[in-house]
Structure formats: C-alpha cells, structure tokens
Amino acid sequence: MTGLSVRNVSYAYGDKRALDDVSFHVPQGAFCALLGPNGAGKSTLFSLLTRLFTTAQGVIEVAGFDISQQPRQALAQIGVVFQQPTLDLDLTVHRNLSYFAALHGLSGRTAESRIAAALERLDMAERASERTRDLNGGHRRRLEIARCLIHAPSVLLLDEPTVGLDAAARSAITQHVHDLSAQDGLTVLWATHLTDEITPDDQLAILHRGKMLTQGTCRDIKGDQPLQQVFLSMTGAAT
Amino acid sequence: MSGALIALRAILIREALRFARQRSRFIAALVRPLVWLIVFAAGFRAALGLSITPPYQTYITYEIYIVPGLCGMIMLFNGMQSSLSLVYDREMGSMRLLLTSPLPRWWLLFCRLLASTTISILQVYTFLAVAAIYGIDMPWYGYLCVFPALIVAGLMLGALGLALSSAIKQLENFAGVMNFVIFPMFFLSSALYPLWKMAESSALLRDICALNPFTYAVELIRFALYGQFNGSALGWTILAGLAFLGLALWGYDPARGIKRPGR
Numbered sequence: 449m450t451g452l453s454v455r456n457v458s459y460a461y462g463d464k465r466a467l468d469d470v471s472f473h474v475p476q477g478a479f480c481a482l483l484g485p486n487g488a489g490k491s492t493l494f495s496l497l498t499r500l501f502t503t504a505q506g507v508i509e510v511a512g513f514d515i516s517q518q519p520r521q522a523l524a525q526i527g528v529v530f531q532q533p534t535l536d537l538d539l540t541v542h543r544n545l546s547y548f549a550a551l552h553g554l555s556g557r558t559a560e561s562r563i564a565a566a567l568e569r570l571d572m573a574e575r576a577s578e579r580t581r582d583l584n585g586g587h588r589r590r591l592e593i594a595r596c597l598i599h600a601p602s603v604l605l606l607d608e609p610t611v612g613l614d615a616a617a618r619s620a621i622t623q624h625v626h627d628l629s630a631q632d633g634l635t636v637l638w639a640t641h642l643t644d645e646i647t648p649d650d651q652l653a654i655l656h657r658g659k660m661l662t663q664g665t666c667r668d669i670k671g672d673q674p675l676q677q678v679f680l681s682m683t684g685a686a687t
Numbered sequence: 688m689s690g691a692l693i694a695l696r697a698i699l700i701r702e703a704l705r706f707a708r709q710r711s712r713f714i715a716a717l718v719r720p721l722v723w724l725i726v727f728a729a730g731f732r733a734a735l736g737l738s739i740t741p742p743y744q745t746y747i748t749y750e751i752y753i754v755p756g757l758c759g760m761i762m763l764f765n766g767m768q769s770s771l772s773l774v775y776d777r778e779m780g781s782m783r784l785l786l787t788s789p790l791p792r793w794w795l796l797f798c799r800l801l802a803s804t805t806i807s808i809l810q811v812y813t814f815l816a817v818a819a820i821y822g823i824d825m826p827w828y829g830y831l832c833v834f835p836a837l838i839v840a841g842l843m844l845g846a847l848g849l850a851l852s853s854a855i856k857q858l859e860n861f862a863g864v865m866n867f868v869i870f871p872m873f874f875l876s877s878a879l880y881p882l883w884k885m886a887e888s889s890a891l892l893r894d895i896c897a898l899n900p901f902t903y904a905v906e907l908i909r910f911a912l913y914g915q916f917n918g919s920a921l922g923w924t925i926l927a928g929l930a931f932l933g934l935a936l937w938g939y940d941p942a943r944g945i946k947r948p949g950r
Contacts, residue, residue: 538705539701539704552690
C-alpha cells in the first residue's frame with residue numbers, strides 16, 4: 449500500500465487522551481486536508497507521523513513502510529513542515545537547505561542539484577544567498593516547503609503551514625502545495641482549521657477532540673452546503 | 688561518504704558557525720577561567736600550601752595546580768551551554784528537524800555531543816595558550832597527551848548537558864542548572880583544591896568530592912598535562928559519560944515524546 453495510512457491510532461498525555469482510535473488513508477498522489485479546530489489533536493498526530501512520539505496503539509504506514517518497524521525507511525519518505533518554523537534564521541537560505549540535505553545523507557553535486565531544483569520549484573532561486581532572517585513570513589514558509597522537497601519524499605506533511613501569513617501568501621502557498629500533489633504525484637496531508645484552503649476535489653478528514661469524525665472527498669462531505677457550515681455543525685462550534 | 692558522516696560534518700559545521708557568531712560566548716568562555724587564574728589563584732597562592740603529590744614531582748604554585756581544573760571548568764560550562772542551545776533548539780523548533788532525519792536518533796544526538804566537545808577543546812587550547820603566554824606552561828608533550836583526555840572529559844560533560852536538556856522543560860529553568868549543577872560540580876571537586884586538603888576540613892566533603900565525576904575528569908586532564916596516565920580517572924569518567932549518555936538517550940526516546948513549551 450502506498451500513500452499514507454493511519455489505523456486505530458491512540459495517544460494520551462498522561463490521563464488526557466489526545467487521539468482516540470484514529471484511522472484514515474490518503475491514497476498516493478492525493479491532497480488530503482486534515483481539518484480540525486484548535487486542540488483537535490492535529491499536532492499530536494503529526495508528532496506520531498514524524499516519529500517525534502511513538503505509540504503502541506495503532507499502525508502508521510508511510511509509503512508502505514510501518515513507522516514503528518521501519519522508521520528510517522518511513523522517515524526518508526516524509527517531507528514535513530511543522531506549524532512552528534524550524535529554520536536557522538542566522539544562516540543563509542542555501543546553508544539552511546544544505547544542512548537539511550546532509551541530515552538526509554545528501555552532499556556534493558547531488559545536494560546542490562536538489563537544492564537548486566527545490567528553490568526553482570518554489571520561485572526562491574534568487575534568494576539562495578540571503579540571510580533567512582531577512583525573508584518575510586511568506587518566503588520563510590516557501591523556503592520550508594522547498595526544504596522538505598530536497599530528499600525527494602513521496603509524502604508531504606504540513607501542519608498549519610499558513611498560520612500567521614497574510615491572505616496573498618496564504619493563497620500562494622496553498623496553491624503551490626496543491627500543484628505539488630497534482631503535478632508531481634506527491635501525497636499531501638495538510639492540517640488546517642481554515643476551510644478556505646480546501647478545494648472540493650481534495651480528500652478531507654475532520655478531526656475533533658481526538659476522534660476522526662468523517663473522511664472522504666470534500667465534495668461528498670459538504671454536499672450543497674458551504675464547508676465552513678458543515679465543519680462548524682460537526683464540531684459543535686455553530687451552536 | 689556515508690549518510691551518517693555527511694550528517695556529522697553538517698552538524699559540526701552548523702555548531703561551529705553558531706559558535707563563531709556568538710563572539711561574546713567565546714570571550715566569556717576565555718575570560719572566566721583567566722580571571723580565576725590571574726586573580727583568584729594569585730590571592731590563594733599564599734594561603735594554600737601544596738605538597739608534592741602525583742602527577743607533580745616538585746613543589747608547584749597554586750596557579751599551576753588550578754590549570755587542569757580551569758580546563759575542566761571550560762568544558763563544564765560549554766557542556767551546559769550546549770544543553771542550553773539544545774533547549775533553545777527545542778523551543779525554536781529546529782530540534783524537530785534534527786529528530787525527524789532518517790538517521791538513528793542516537794547517532795544524531797552523538798553528533799551534537801561531538802560538535803559540543805570539539806568546541807570545548809578549541810576553547811581549552813586557547814586558554815592553555817593564553818596561560819602559557821602569561822607564564823603558566825606545561826611540558827610540551829603535555830599539550831599533546833591532554834588531547835585524548837579532553838575528548839573523554841568533553842564527551843562526559845557534554846553527555847551530562849544532553850541528559851539535562853531532555854529534562855529541562857523551558858529555557859527559563861536554565862538558571863537552576865547553574866545553581867544546582869555547575870556550581871556544586873565545580874566547587875565539590877578537585878578543581879580548586881586537592882582532595883587531601885579538603886579532607887583536612889571535612890571528611891564528608893572529601894567523600895562527596897570523590898563521588899563527583901567532574902573530579903575524575905579534572906584528574907584525567909591533570910595527569911595527561913604531565914604525560915601521565917590515570918587509569919581510575921579514565922575509568923570513572925568513561926563510566927559517568929556512559930551513564931549520562933544512557934540518560935540522554937532515554938530522555939530523547941520517542942516513546943517518551945519530546946518536551947514542548949507550555950506542556
């Protein structure tokens with residue numbers, strides 16, 4: 449099985465249950481929005497998907513690799529953008545990327561060509577020598593997305609990557625990642641609480657209070673209603 | 688070059704660049720032991736009589752005695768500084784980047800440890816060079832023999848920093864490390880006074896000093912600076928290093944998660 453598969457995953461912080469028997473599947477090449485209000489368990493799920501945490505309850509497979517049995521192979525298939533920025537602001541754009549490439553075992557000409565291609569893909573090539581601190585928020589996010597492509601992953605995980613960005617930057621980044629899925633066949637899991645980042649053709653999984661409420665295509669889930677209204681009614685925030 | 692070595696080189700370069708950027712950190716790391724050497728040791732020179740004990744073969748001044756302890760002090764502070772930057776990395780998020788690499792987690796943490804030790808050793812040699820210019824020098828071969836001792840001591844103290852960083856929840860808690868780790872480790876050791884001298888004041892304090900792994904790191908450096916090998920100091924330093932490393936690996940075990948701000 450390819451893509452991303454999560455089966456019966458649970459996780460608790462002490463007595464507080466953060467994820468309760470969560471299951472969903474994102475087929476290879478699909479863009480799946482993981483929609484949930486703050487505190488739904490999205491970031492906990494991302495920590496499990498990237499093996500920052502492990503859990504004995506449930507199975508996570510990335511591109512066919514079980515993350516608990518084959519963590520190195522699974523992590524090599526993942527490109528991740530965390531909600532919290534993970535750039536070294538005092539290093540140049542290029543230095544940030546080459547550091548990341550090295551953490552994935554890439555150096556020399558291979559790393560250079562991958563870095564150049566990733567920067568080109570995100571329209572960041574002319575900024576390679578700039579200090580990261582000098583970039584605006586939108587460009588920093590783009591840089592993080594460029595970075596997560598360097599090791600040619602097959603699955604992209606993005607945890608609320610548009611938080612704190614203005615409308616134009618948010619729209620551009622959302623479109624870039626949709627393109628990566630549509631044109632390059634990357635499997636994308638995009639965590640968000642903003643319904644306007646999701647298109648009707650996207651896969652959709654709604655997480656609330658650690659439970660998976662529903663999953664399917666956005667078009668099927670929302671029907672004739674606005675997604676925002678469906679989301680609010682499902683999560684009880686509309687009442 | 689294998690992926691593991693590529694990552695090691697990148698982590699070493701990153702830490703070296705970070706250190707080079709923090710010029711004040713380097714100056715502080717150098718000034719601190721030099722103040723002890725030039726001011727504190729000068730004051731104590733008359734007050735503290737030292738008998739001839741190994742590795743010394745003749746009477747020495749207090750400035751000579753204190754040099755290995757100050758080398759250890761540099762490594763102790765650097766180990767804690769490294770711990771501080773790990774906590775900072777965790778709060779800033781870049782620790783996540785490191786830990787989501789497909790390389791084994793123990794290797795990634797060891798790379799950080801090695802990077803911190805390398806910086807420690809550079810600082811110690813700079814300090815020894817300044818001390819030599821000041822007139823407090825060691826036998827020439829001591830500067831060579833001390834290199835492996837500095838690696839072992841640096842790794843042990845770095846591993847302590849690594850273990851602490853997994854336990855410290857927030858950057859603000861770091862002041863506690865100064866009060867409860869650095870100062871007791873430094874003062875309750877043979878860095879400033881030999882254990883027999885401590886025993887004259889209190890046998891209990893001497894016993895506490897003898898349990899302190901920092902004492903063994905200092906003695907390892909002291910003997911190496913005179914081209915001598917202290918097997919028990921090496922053994923205890925390695926043992927303590929392995930224990931701290933084990934604690935650090937346990938602290939960073941993904942089954943325990945990583946500490947997050949506010950949680």
